[in-house]
Amino acid sequence: MPRRIFILGAGASHEIFGLPLIENFVEEAVQKIECKIDLLNNEIHNTHKNTLKISPREEAFRLRKIVERVNHPFKDISGYVPFRLSQPFEELMSDIELSLDSNFSAGENAEIKYKLQELRTNLIELIQEVLRMTAITSEQIGRLNGLFGVLINEDVVITTNYDVGFECYVKHKDKDNVWGDLLGLSDAAIRKDDDDFANEYLSEGGLVKLHGSLNWTSCSSPKCAKYKQIDIVDIGKCLSSSRPPSVCGACGFPKEPVIVPPVINKQFERWPKFGLLWRKAAEELRKGGDLIIFGFSASPMDLHMRWLLQRLEREKVTVIDPSFETRDRIFSLFPIRKPARIGQSERHIWYSSLDEYIAKSRSEPSGL
Ligand SMILES: [Zn+2]
Numbered sequence: 001m002p003r004r005i006f007i008l009g010a011g012a013s014h015e016i017f018g019l020p021l022i023e024n025f026v027e028e029a030v031q032k033i034e035c036k037i038d039l040l041n042n043e044i045h046n047t048h049k050n051t052l053k054i055s056p057r058e059e060a061f062r063l064r065k066i067v068e069r070v071n072h073p074f075k076d077i078s079g080y081v082p083f084r085l086s087q088p089f090e091e092l093m094s095d096i097e098l099s100l101d102s103n104f105s106a107g108e109n110a111e112i113k114y115k116l117q118e119l120r121t122n123l124i125e126l127i128q129e130v131l132r133m134t135a136i137t138s139e140q141i142g143r144l145n146g147l148f149g150v151l152i153n154e155d156v157v158i159t160t161n162y163d164v165g166f167e168c169y170v171k172h173k174d175k176d177n178v179w180g181d182l183l184g185l186s187d188a189a190i191r192k193d194d195d196d197f198a199n200e201y202l203s204e205g206g207l208v209k210l211h212g213s214l215n216w217t218s219c220s221s222p223k224c225a226k227y228k229q230i231d232i233v234d235i236g237k238c239l240s241s242s243r244p245p246s247v248c249g250a251c252g253f254p255k256e257p258v259i260v261p262p263v264i265n266k267q268f269e270r271w272p273k274f275g276l277l278w279r280k281a282a283e284e285l286r287k288g289g290d291l292i293i294f295g296f297s298a299s300p301m302d303l304h305m306r307w308l309l310q311r312l313e314r315e316k317v318t319v320i321d322p323s324f325e326t327r328d329r330i331f332s333l334f335p336i337r338k339p340a341r342i343g344q345s346e347r348h349i350w351y352s353s354l355d356e357y358i359a360k361s362r363s364e365p366s367g368l
Helices: 008-017 027-045 055-079 089-101 108-134 138-148 165-176 181-193 195-204 273-286 303-310 323-332 354-362
Strands: 004-007 158-159 207-208 212-219 253-257 290-294 317-320 349-351
Touching: 008 138, 008 165, 008 290, 008 354, 027 055, 027 089, 027 108, 027 317, 027 349, 055 108, 108 253, 138 165, 138 354, 158 273, 165 181, 181 195, 181 207, 195 273, 207 212, 207 273, 273 303, 317 323, 317 354, 349 354
Parallel strands: 004 158, 004 290, 158 207, 290 317, 317 349
Antiparallel strands: 212 253
Protein backbone atom coordinates (compact mmCIF):
# COMPACT_ATOMS: atom_id res chain seq x y z
CA MET A 1 0.00 0.00 0.00
CA PRO A 2 1.41 3.45 -0.88
CA ARG A 3 1.92 5.94 1.90
CA ARG A 4 -0.97 8.29 2.50
CA ILE A 5 -1.13 11.87 3.66
CA PHE A 6 -4.40 12.85 5.29
CA ILE A 7 -5.25 16.52 5.58
CA LEU A 8 -8.06 17.07 8.06
CA GLY A 9 -9.99 20.31 8.50
CA ALA A 10 -12.92 21.49 10.60
CA GLY A 11 -15.35 19.61 8.34
CA ALA A 12 -13.76 16.31 9.45
CA SER A 13 -14.35 17.16 13.13
CA HIS A 14 -17.93 17.99 12.25
CA GLU A 15 -18.62 14.78 10.34
CA ILE A 16 -16.88 12.41 12.73
CA PHE A 17 -17.51 13.95 16.14
CA GLY A 18 -20.50 16.18 15.46
CA LEU A 19 -18.50 19.24 16.51
CA PRO A 20 -19.95 22.55 15.38
CA LEU A 21 -18.77 23.79 12.03
CA ILE A 22 -16.43 26.70 11.76
CA GLU A 23 -19.08 28.87 10.06
CA ASN A 24 -21.39 29.38 13.03
CA PHE A 25 -19.30 27.82 15.74
CA VAL A 26 -20.01 30.06 18.72
CA GLU A 27 -23.77 30.05 18.17
CA GLU A 28 -23.93 26.26 17.71
CA ALA A 29 -21.61 25.63 20.66
CA VAL A 30 -23.71 27.82 22.94
CA GLN A 31 -26.88 26.04 21.73
CA LYS A 32 -25.31 22.67 22.51
CA ILE A 33 -24.44 23.82 26.02
CA GLU A 34 -27.91 25.36 26.53
CA CYS A 35 -29.47 21.97 25.61
CA LYS A 36 -27.27 20.26 28.17
CA ILE A 37 -28.32 22.84 30.79
CA ASP A 38 -31.99 22.10 30.01
CA LEU A 39 -31.36 18.39 30.47
CA LEU A 40 -29.64 19.07 33.78
CA ASN A 41 -32.51 21.28 34.92
CA ASN A 42 -34.88 18.38 34.24
CA GLU A 43 -32.61 16.14 36.25
CA ILE A 44 -32.69 18.55 39.16
CA HIS A 45 -36.42 17.82 39.38
CA ASN A 46 -35.94 14.07 38.93
CA THR A 47 -33.04 13.42 41.28
CA HIS A 48 -33.32 9.63 41.04
CA LYS A 49 -32.06 9.92 37.45
CA ASN A 50 -28.88 11.64 38.50
CA THR A 51 -25.88 9.93 36.91
CA LEU A 52 -23.34 12.69 37.52
CA LYS A 53 -20.71 12.68 40.22
CA ILE A 54 -21.53 16.29 41.04
CA SER A 55 -25.03 17.63 41.38
CA PRO A 56 -26.89 18.66 38.21
CA ARG A 57 -27.37 22.09 39.76
CA GLU A 58 -23.60 22.60 40.12
CA GLU A 59 -22.96 21.28 36.61
CA ALA A 60 -25.63 23.57 35.11
CA PHE A 61 -24.08 26.50 37.00
CA ARG A 62 -20.60 25.63 35.66
CA LEU A 63 -21.88 25.42 32.07
CA ARG A 64 -23.83 28.69 32.41
CA LYS A 65 -20.58 30.38 33.52
CA ILE A 66 -18.77 29.12 30.41
CA VAL A 67 -21.35 30.77 28.16
CA GLU A 68 -21.21 33.98 30.21
CA ARG A 69 -17.42 34.04 30.08
CA VAL A 70 -17.66 34.35 26.29
CA ASN A 71 -20.48 36.90 26.22
CA HIS A 72 -19.33 39.28 28.98
CA PRO A 73 -15.83 40.25 27.85
CA PHE A 74 -17.19 40.61 24.34
CA LYS A 75 -19.90 43.07 25.43
CA ASP A 76 -17.22 45.19 27.11
CA ILE A 77 -15.04 45.48 24.01
CA SER A 78 -17.58 45.31 21.19
CA GLY A 79 -17.41 49.10 20.68
CA TYR A 80 -13.63 48.95 20.17
CA VAL A 81 -13.15 45.94 17.91
CA PRO A 82 -14.32 45.45 14.34
CA PHE A 83 -15.57 41.89 14.69
CA ARG A 84 -18.68 40.03 15.88
CA LEU A 85 -19.16 36.76 17.75
CA SER A 86 -21.35 35.54 14.89
CA GLN A 87 -18.40 35.55 12.49
CA PRO A 88 -16.99 32.22 11.32
CA PHE A 89 -14.79 30.91 14.11
CA GLU A 90 -11.51 30.97 12.18
CA GLU A 91 -12.12 34.57 11.14
CA LEU A 92 -13.01 35.47 14.71
CA MET A 93 -9.82 33.94 16.09
CA SER A 94 -7.79 35.63 13.35
CA ASP A 95 -9.36 39.01 14.13
CA ILE A 96 -8.64 38.61 17.83
CA GLU A 97 -5.00 37.75 17.09
CA LEU A 98 -4.62 40.64 14.67
CA SER A 99 -6.19 43.07 17.15
CA LEU A 100 -3.89 41.82 19.90
CA ASP A 101 -0.89 42.21 17.62
CA SER A 102 -1.74 45.75 16.62
CA ASN A 103 -2.61 48.68 18.80
CA PHE A 104 -3.70 47.76 22.30
CA SER A 105 -0.87 48.74 24.58
CA ALA A 106 -1.49 51.50 27.13
CA GLY A 107 -4.17 53.11 29.33
CA GLU A 108 -7.69 52.24 28.30
CA ASN A 109 -6.23 50.16 25.48
CA ALA A 110 -4.48 47.93 27.99
CA GLU A 111 -7.87 47.13 29.49
CA ILE A 112 -9.22 46.18 26.05
CA LYS A 113 -6.15 44.07 25.39
CA TYR A 114 -6.78 42.20 28.64
CA LYS A 115 -10.42 41.62 27.68
CA LEU A 116 -9.37 40.36 24.25
CA GLN A 117 -6.97 37.87 25.83
CA GLU A 118 -9.73 36.83 28.18
CA LEU A 119 -12.14 36.35 25.28
CA ARG A 120 -9.61 34.23 23.41
CA THR A 121 -9.04 31.96 26.42
CA ASN A 122 -12.78 31.68 27.06
CA LEU A 123 -13.52 30.77 23.45
CA ILE A 124 -11.00 27.94 23.79
CA GLU A 125 -12.76 26.87 26.98
CA LEU A 126 -16.02 26.80 25.00
CA ILE A 127 -14.45 24.51 22.38
CA GLN A 128 -13.04 22.24 25.07
CA GLU A 129 -16.43 21.96 26.72
CA VAL A 130 -18.17 21.04 23.47
CA LEU A 131 -15.47 18.48 22.76
CA ARG A 132 -15.92 17.03 26.23
CA MET A 133 -19.65 16.66 25.52
CA THR A 134 -18.87 14.64 22.39
CA ALA A 135 -16.69 11.93 23.91
CA ILE A 136 -15.53 9.33 21.38
CA THR A 137 -18.10 6.57 20.86
CA SER A 138 -17.74 3.16 19.23
CA GLU A 139 -19.63 4.53 16.22
CA GLN A 140 -17.05 7.29 15.82
CA ILE A 141 -14.21 4.79 16.21
CA GLY A 142 -15.83 2.75 13.42
CA ARG A 143 -15.95 5.78 11.13
CA LEU A 144 -12.32 6.63 11.89
CA ASN A 145 -11.38 3.02 11.12
CA GLY A 146 -13.24 3.45 7.84
CA LEU A 147 -11.23 6.57 7.07
CA PHE A 148 -7.76 5.44 8.12
CA GLY A 149 -7.99 1.67 7.61
CA VAL A 150 -4.66 0.32 8.80
CA LEU A 151 -2.34 3.18 9.59
CA ILE A 152 1.21 2.39 8.56
CA ASN A 153 4.42 3.97 9.82
CA GLU A 154 4.84 6.08 6.69
CA ASP A 155 1.37 7.61 6.81
CA VAL A 156 1.09 11.22 7.89
CA VAL A 157 -1.85 13.13 9.34
CA ILE A 158 -1.78 16.90 8.90
CA THR A 159 -4.53 18.82 10.69
CA THR A 160 -5.62 22.43 10.47
CA ASN A 161 -8.22 22.05 13.20
CA TYR A 162 -7.56 22.16 16.91
CA ASP A 163 -9.42 19.19 18.30
CA VAL A 164 -7.77 16.18 19.92
CA GLY A 165 -10.08 13.58 18.31
CA PHE A 166 -7.31 11.93 16.31
CA GLU A 167 -5.08 11.61 19.39
CA CYS A 168 -7.97 10.07 21.37
CA TYR A 169 -8.53 7.63 18.50
CA VAL A 170 -4.89 6.55 18.34
CA LYS A 171 -4.68 6.18 22.13
CA HIS A 172 -7.79 4.03 21.97
CA LYS A 173 -6.15 1.82 19.32
CA ASP A 174 -2.69 2.03 20.83
CA LYS A 175 -2.27 -1.71 21.34
CA ASP A 176 -2.76 -2.76 17.75
CA ASN A 177 -0.96 -0.19 15.67
CA VAL A 178 2.33 1.64 15.44
CA TRP A 179 0.81 5.05 15.84
CA GLY A 180 1.08 5.19 19.62
CA ASP A 181 4.85 5.53 19.17
CA LEU A 182 4.51 8.08 16.39
CA LEU A 183 2.19 10.17 18.53
CA GLY A 184 4.71 10.05 21.36
CA LEU A 185 7.42 11.20 18.97
CA SER A 186 5.26 14.08 17.71
CA ASP A 187 4.57 15.19 21.29
CA ALA A 188 8.26 14.97 22.21
CA ALA A 189 9.21 17.02 19.14
CA ILE A 190 6.82 19.78 20.30
CA ARG A 191 7.91 19.72 23.93
CA LYS A 192 11.66 19.51 23.51
CA ASP A 193 14.19 21.74 21.81
CA ASP A 194 16.21 18.69 20.91
CA ASP A 195 17.91 18.23 17.53
CA ASP A 196 17.72 14.43 17.65
CA PHE A 197 13.98 14.42 18.32
CA ALA A 198 13.39 17.04 15.64
CA ASN A 199 15.36 15.06 13.05
CA GLU A 200 13.68 11.79 13.94
CA TYR A 201 10.30 13.54 13.74
CA LEU A 202 11.14 14.87 10.28
CA SER A 203 12.17 11.46 8.98
CA GLU A 204 9.32 9.36 10.44
CA GLY A 205 5.59 9.62 9.72
CA GLY A 206 3.41 11.21 12.35
CA LEU A 207 1.02 13.92 13.30
CA VAL A 208 1.44 17.54 12.25
CA LYS A 209 -0.88 20.09 13.83
CA LEU A 210 -0.36 23.22 11.81
CA HIS A 211 -2.75 25.46 13.73
CA GLY A 212 -1.99 24.34 17.26
CA SER A 213 -4.03 22.14 19.55
CA LEU A 214 -6.54 22.38 22.35
CA ASN A 215 -4.11 20.69 24.70
CA TRP A 216 -1.12 22.93 23.90
CA THR A 217 -0.43 25.82 26.26
CA SER A 218 2.17 28.50 26.76
CA CYS A 219 3.10 31.11 29.38
CA SER A 220 1.51 34.50 28.65
CA SER A 221 4.29 36.66 30.10
CA PRO A 222 6.70 37.93 27.41
CA LYS A 223 9.36 38.29 30.13
CA CYS A 224 9.25 34.61 31.07
CA ALA A 225 11.79 32.11 29.76
CA LYS A 226 8.87 29.84 28.86
CA TYR A 227 7.03 32.45 26.76
CA LYS A 228 8.11 30.88 23.48
CA GLN A 229 7.77 27.31 24.69
CA ILE A 230 4.82 24.99 24.02
CA ASP A 231 3.67 22.60 26.75
CA ILE A 232 1.34 19.69 26.09
CA VAL A 233 -1.42 19.00 28.60
CA ASP A 234 -2.37 15.33 28.95
CA ILE A 235 -5.50 14.71 26.83
CA GLY A 236 -7.39 13.22 29.77
CA LYS A 237 -6.73 16.35 31.84
CA CYS A 238 -7.53 18.62 28.89
CA LEU A 239 -10.95 16.99 28.54
CA SER A 240 -11.78 16.59 32.23
CA SER A 241 -14.28 19.00 33.73
CA SER A 242 -11.69 20.33 36.19
CA ARG A 243 -9.67 22.75 34.12
CA PRO A 244 -5.97 21.99 33.53
CA PRO A 245 -3.31 23.92 35.49
CA SER A 246 -3.57 27.44 34.23
CA VAL A 247 -0.52 29.20 35.66
CA CYS A 248 3.08 29.00 34.49
CA GLY A 249 5.31 27.03 36.83
CA ALA A 250 8.26 29.37 36.16
CA CYS A 251 6.65 32.77 36.76
CA GLY A 252 3.05 32.34 37.94
CA PHE A 253 1.52 34.15 34.97
CA PRO A 254 -1.63 32.62 33.41
CA LYS A 255 -1.04 30.04 30.70
CA GLU A 256 -2.74 30.63 27.37
CA PRO A 257 -3.82 28.23 24.63
CA VAL A 258 -1.61 27.72 21.60
CA ILE A 259 -4.12 28.10 18.80
CA VAL A 260 -2.99 29.67 15.56
CA PRO A 261 -5.59 31.22 13.26
CA PRO A 262 -5.28 30.76 9.49
CA VAL A 263 -3.88 34.26 9.17
CA ILE A 264 -0.51 33.45 10.65
CA ASN A 265 1.02 36.73 11.66
CA LYS A 266 3.46 36.88 14.53
CA GLN A 267 3.01 33.30 15.66
CA PHE A 268 6.24 32.09 14.08
CA GLU A 269 8.14 34.68 16.15
CA ARG A 270 6.24 33.84 19.27
CA TRP A 271 6.50 30.05 18.88
CA PRO A 272 9.50 29.16 16.70
CA LYS A 273 8.39 25.52 16.98
CA PHE A 274 5.84 26.19 14.25
CA GLY A 275 8.81 26.49 11.88
CA LEU A 276 9.54 22.80 12.54
CA LEU A 277 5.88 21.86 12.02
CA TRP A 278 5.58 23.64 8.68
CA ARG A 279 8.91 22.21 7.53
CA LYS A 280 7.62 18.76 8.44
CA ALA A 281 4.38 19.32 6.49
CA ALA A 282 6.28 20.61 3.44
CA GLU A 283 8.75 17.69 3.49
CA GLU A 284 6.05 15.06 3.87
CA LEU A 285 4.03 16.52 1.02
CA ARG A 286 7.13 16.71 -1.15
CA LYS A 287 7.98 13.04 -0.53
CA GLY A 288 4.81 12.09 -2.41
CA GLY A 289 2.02 9.65 -1.66
CA ASP A 290 -1.73 9.65 -1.95
CA LEU A 291 -3.33 12.82 -0.69
CA ILE A 292 -6.68 12.51 1.10
CA ILE A 293 -8.21 15.87 1.99
CA PHE A 294 -11.17 15.64 4.32
CA GLY A 295 -13.26 18.58 5.51
CA PHE A 296 -10.59 21.14 4.74
CA SER A 297 -12.02 24.15 2.95
CA ALA A 298 -8.77 25.67 1.60
CA SER A 299 -10.28 29.05 2.43
CA PRO A 300 -8.66 32.04 0.71
CA MET A 301 -7.65 33.18 4.23
CA ASP A 302 -5.57 30.05 4.73
CA LEU A 303 -2.68 31.50 2.75
CA HIS A 304 0.16 29.36 4.12
CA MET A 305 -1.63 26.07 3.58
CA ARG A 306 -2.75 27.03 0.08
CA TRP A 307 0.83 28.00 -0.70
CA LEU A 308 2.03 24.61 0.54
CA LEU A 309 -0.46 22.69 -1.60
CA GLN A 310 -0.11 24.87 -4.67
CA ARG A 311 3.54 23.91 -5.09
CA LEU A 312 2.74 20.23 -5.46
CA GLU A 313 2.01 18.12 -8.44
CA ARG A 314 -0.16 15.20 -7.56
CA GLU A 315 -1.17 12.15 -9.51
CA LYS A 316 -4.02 11.40 -7.20
CA VAL A 317 -5.98 13.62 -4.85
CA THR A 318 -9.04 12.46 -2.96
CA VAL A 319 -11.40 15.07 -1.57
CA ILE A 320 -14.08 14.20 0.99
CA ASP A 321 -16.40 17.17 1.40
CA PRO A 322 -20.08 17.89 0.79
CA SER A 323 -19.38 21.21 -0.91
CA PHE A 324 -18.91 21.54 -4.68
CA GLU A 325 -17.19 24.86 -4.11
CA THR A 326 -14.64 23.33 -1.76
CA ARG A 327 -14.02 20.44 -4.15
CA ASP A 328 -13.43 22.81 -7.06
CA ARG A 329 -11.27 25.14 -4.95
CA ILE A 330 -9.01 22.27 -3.88
CA PHE A 331 -8.77 20.70 -7.32
CA SER A 332 -7.91 24.10 -8.76
CA LEU A 333 -4.80 24.12 -6.54
CA PHE A 334 -3.44 21.17 -8.50
CA PRO A 335 -2.55 21.28 -12.18
CA ILE A 336 -4.94 18.53 -13.13
CA ARG A 337 -7.94 17.26 -14.97
CA LYS A 338 -11.60 17.55 -14.05
CA PRO A 339 -12.88 16.01 -10.82
CA ALA A 340 -14.45 12.60 -11.22
CA ARG A 341 -17.31 11.01 -9.33
CA ILE A 342 -16.90 7.48 -8.01
CA GLY A 343 -16.42 4.86 -10.67
CA GLN A 344 -14.91 7.14 -13.28
CA SER A 345 -11.39 6.56 -14.42
CA GLU A 346 -9.78 9.92 -13.70
CA ARG A 347 -7.41 9.92 -10.81
CA HIS A 348 -8.74 12.79 -8.76
CA ILE A 349 -11.71 11.59 -6.81
CA TRP A 350 -14.42 13.36 -4.88
CA TYR A 351 -16.67 11.91 -2.20
CA SER A 352 -19.46 14.06 -0.82
CA SER A 353 -19.38 12.34 2.59
CA LEU A 354 -17.24 10.10 4.74
CA ASP A 355 -19.86 7.36 4.49
CA GLU A 356 -19.54 7.42 0.71
CA TYR A 357 -15.76 7.07 1.03
CA ILE A 358 -16.07 4.24 3.56
CA ALA A 359 -18.58 2.35 1.40
CA LYS A 360 -16.20 2.59 -1.52
CA SER A 361 -13.15 1.53 0.49
CA ARG A 362 -15.05 -1.55 1.69
CA SER A 363 -15.94 -2.56 -1.83
CA GLU A 364 -12.43 -1.90 -3.17
CA PRO A 365 -10.06 -2.19 -0.22
CA SER A 366 -6.88 -1.81 -2.26
CA GLY A 367 -8.11 0.67 -4.85
CA LEU A 368 -8.27 3.84 -2.73
ZN1 LIG B 1 6.02 31.97 32.79
